[in-house]
Amino acid sequence: MYMMTTLLRYSSLLIVLVFLQNISISKALKSSLRVEMIHRDSPKSPFYRPTETHFQRVENAILRSIHRANYLKLDSNDVESTITPASGEYLLNYSVGTPPVQILGIVDTGSDLIWMQCQPCKDCYKQDRPIFDPSTSRTYSTMPCVAADCLTGTHAFCNFNNGKHCAYKMSYADGSNSEGDFSWETISLYSSLEDVPVAFPQTVIGCGHNNYGIFGEKSSGIVGLGIGPFSLASQLKPKTGGTFSYCLTPMYEGDRKPSYLHFGDRGEVTVEGAVSTPLIRDIARPSVYFVVLEAISVGSKRIEFPRNGEDGNILIDSGAALSYLPDEVYSSLEGEMVNEVNLPRTDSPIKGLRLCFGITPGEEYHIPTVFAHFKGGGTVELHSINTFVKVRETIICLAFRSGSEAILGNLAQQDILIGYDTQRNTVTFLNTDYSGSGYPEGNDGAKVGADQLLSSSLVGDGGASWRLKSLKAFTRTSSSREQNFNEVVKERWGTLGELIATVASNAAAPARTHLRAIKNRQKGITEENSPDSDKHGGRALIKGQTENVYCYRIGLEACRARKEGNQLNAEKLAEIEAKFG
Template sequence: MLSLSLSSLSVLLPILLYAAVATASVQFLKLPLLHSSQHHIQTSLSHYRHHRHRQNLKSPVISGAFAGSGQYFVSLHIGSPPQALLLVADTGSDLIWVKCSACRNCSLHSPRSTFFPRHSSSFYPHHCFQRTCRNLAPPPQPNPCNRTKLHSPCRYEYPYADGSLTSGFFSQEIITFNTTTSQQLQLKHFNFGCGFHNSGPSVTGESFNGANGVMGLGRGPISFSSQLGRRFGNKFSYCLMDYTLSPTPTSFLVIGSEQNDVVGVNSKINFTALLVNPLSPTFYYIGIKSVYLNDVKLPIHPSVWSIDELGNGGTIIDSGTTLTLLAAPAYREILAAFKRQVKLPSPAEPIQGFDLCVNISGTSRPSYPKLSFELVGGSVLRPPQGNYFIETSELVECLAMQPINQESGPSVIGNLMQQGFLFEFDRDRSRLGFSHHGCAIR
């Protein structure tokens, strides 16, 4: 979910939360992800801008077609006693927030639908005089406090690009993880937003079904990966397995380094630099050099992929957006190339939201041109065709790409395009690793 409002096709992937111990000296948090079999065109949740004994966290990603949402969820246990809530896992925003209720008699609220601060003995709202509150909104964003409000609770407002908004109190809690050894791991002083007012399609609409909040995994200091990075290593990774398989393979989000799991994968992992955009510091930018279809380079000018002096453009990796969204000049070239080479008939009725759809009733295994992205540093991302042609209705498949709907917004590699790959976000080395061989052993 970008900090920009972007339209995308979503598939629900809740993440169940576990902590596991790999060795005596290396611990990790491993979170399972859940995925929905239902499709929805949805708004992405991008935030509007603008050591050897190190422990690690790991959890699986499992298919869950119960809510019909279209996002990846994390089951986070918050408070004392712990309250379990499902949060959208989002590399395109920083804030962790949950729906909160101030009710005294909560009989009208179903369990796990919201977080009840009154039911937690460890809930603590930050106050304006605290540095944590002042760091909540780095420049150029407005500070939520002024000198007359130093002893007031620290309020936050976090907007998304489509006008959606969450607001409430920036707070502190204890989060709890269940380990594979039937023990509990608790992390104290966890900062999050207790959202009492949430509005807009990104955080209340159909695409948000089943979610109780958002887990921001961005590069900012208040994100989940940044807060846990201080304890579990400044690195995280995930695998998003093919949700069309039955039974759906388990996927995982890992906070920290999981050395044992990448043995044998290191030689096959590719790296590209994570670029920095000072005007949009939340996002994980990568550099695209060229796009190929059946190994033929498409005539897309390199400037289409670059970040300009105003911080516009570029390309980001985002787990909270499902479709791949491209700058209009690039999208037009890719769409035209696919239309020239795909010879299957069109469906009887157009499919809303897609510019290229085909009727596959006459073939048992449709074949599409091979798409590849050449990245900065020389590595090449070659997604399988199921990552960019998806079934939208019975016997109809569509190109899972759209043009970005903001002229200045970044292009987005969405979670469908990421399926079947291990992606490793190495923040200390500022690089993104990816491998088509790293998920099967998880």
Template structure:
């Protein structure tokens, strides 16, 4: 709910910690009273040290996503909190009075969870402000019962760690989630009030947001430097306990985001918008159906039919994009993965097509883990590189600009930002770098994904 230069929608989204009544258009959660839109500024915080580091983080993310996908058929929970895989942050105001908490926003997971503390007095003396949710400082905190229907939607701890037992009629619901690297988050599955600043300055509240209150957080994925100081995860997946599903009835069961070019200095503000957004770009929105996977309700799958390079259709079998009866394969749109991953056989055809068309020298000492790099030094004219296009189910076409898939790995060196998926049962991923500059609209009620090249500049 978590392949190569990782930027999100797992998805990281950040908001500056603000007062609960002030309204600032750059650093404030804003709800439009007329259009029922929740608008959250997104910021890329910590750039990657090198392209190779990005590949390592993305590969780690894919392994976690794939492992979780096949763990339990009825577990709607996958997380992108690992090895710096998420790169956009969002602030969630939780409790009464509201406490601001910095979370990783991840379209590849469902569960909302935060680091919790039972501290009652002098909490600032033992921990930095807003480093965890102070349960005893909220008047609206409550627990899900062990036998609540909602309790079955989160992974349970083992029997010797407090799992539900028939003899415990009043025991609280506990959750426990382990990551591939041995990291763990566990605690109580609780209910709280979350708050948003409206466009009029009025504080709006949403009651009974279900979330994991984590009292045990350990391991590099969720507590080390790669977690970048976040206090938890905001799951934006399609499952029943995600942030967008829980608030769906209030905001039209849809959300959208624009990921601006993070290489620009200073980086422009990106936005996550919950609700039906009215922008000029929506008139040019293209749509493709969201597909379903028999073993996962979390991921946003789309269908790819064909791939073109410079308007030439590549000889790729359509079957390589299919989801089989075991839930293997398919293509997901993920804000928490940076680069784009496609099946090995498709990747080889794309690679060959670019090599035939581009006759530039390879750089000395090409960057590790990139199969196609060019030395572009001394090119005085405007560099022209082949155009990549994906034909999608529904007769729409996704045509990203060249900068979304050819990246600068060092001075005068450009590399193809695609990677092959070679693992058995692996799926393709359209990463956030490929998504930059587009308005993406996830319409859960209609089960469709919209995208517009012009809408992002208007958000």
């Protein structure tokens, strides 16, 4: 009887999961996910050098930005695509494979592929972390040449010398290069909201066997966030609705707070005060986010921006610190700043910065707000934190340069919530005082619990069919057969299979514990002194993956209870029984 009650309880959960499997993915998984982006100069970054001074880090970021902009050029053909340089200012921790291997990738909004170094590495740059070995992953699979992903991939081609597997080649503008296998694999992102990994099976990745360039030994590859179909943002689109956003915290001013990347509901910037502009897709560079900047204003002066038909005239780049303007626009901006700023001019200690002023530490000074007027009527305010950078204790410099291509760099993006919607083809801006959450205070978006986060990993690898009778039979198996069953199900159905195996195992576990309690009583062993006792009516405490199932069922409070004691307490178990028993 106890066994039947347990089976019915978990069968009910499985029926719910079947329902979730078959409803619209975009609707079921339009949930929220928040992951931390690590600035390379943050103490959390492996690139961080504690011996460097604050102003050395500022100078290095500016020099990297100048180097990056020098290589922003177009040179592509059918197979090999030259895109933005392989450097970047932000990093993302994620894991790949089953069992998961942690990867640290450079975030690049100008790239549209997720790739990492892979074994065997024929010609790879030095990497501090172990290089991912796909042969050890149960969920890795190479892509055949006839696969739709291979046929439509911008960087993909058929490698007839390697068993007709799909291959890729990425060539960056600075001469860096990555090539290897175009593959499918499970990647997991770590939610900073509840520290819960969210798995995304069958993600297209590049498994790089030949990689060289300026990637840096601290990173394992690139995480593309561009518009192209195989960027991280695009591949999460069916599960998050095609929206993501970020708010970059000031890295070189005051207290450092984390910057977050939001997907799904939290990726939508819809609060009052937000302004949107059309996202312009460039046929020649389909990975890059272009918008139309019509003019900028300083004081009473409006400076018109040159237009080229309906094409975008400025790209948004998180990988460069400085912003770039066409020569005539920059000259006008510089002239207006000289007129408006009542500070003495001084020479720049950093080559490449033209306009600098001397300041006295502790004294206040006025920097005029720059208004950026985008197509569609939206205006974004660029405050002193966006337009100037402190390069020495007594010197501030304009964080803009002149260039052949206009770029909105990450200093200009600080304290602005920027949302990308590739469904509606819009980019949205919201000026905000950053509160550490990535949202303005009082406008924190949808509150998210683990029930929403975990829903991403509840969707199977596509069309999986399974029956409850398998689970009923499974509850009568031995522990060794239970393990075999788990492996088969996981291998066949990926993430959904792991959930099935977890639920099945949990369905059997309480009954086994109950039987042990009966046998103990027959032997005269009480629950108080039994090594099997959990002091909750003979039911086993639920740990590890099992907690995720309970988190899915009862939400955020249970997850917090788990985090506090790594177990669900008696009250929470009673709540589960009341709701689902």
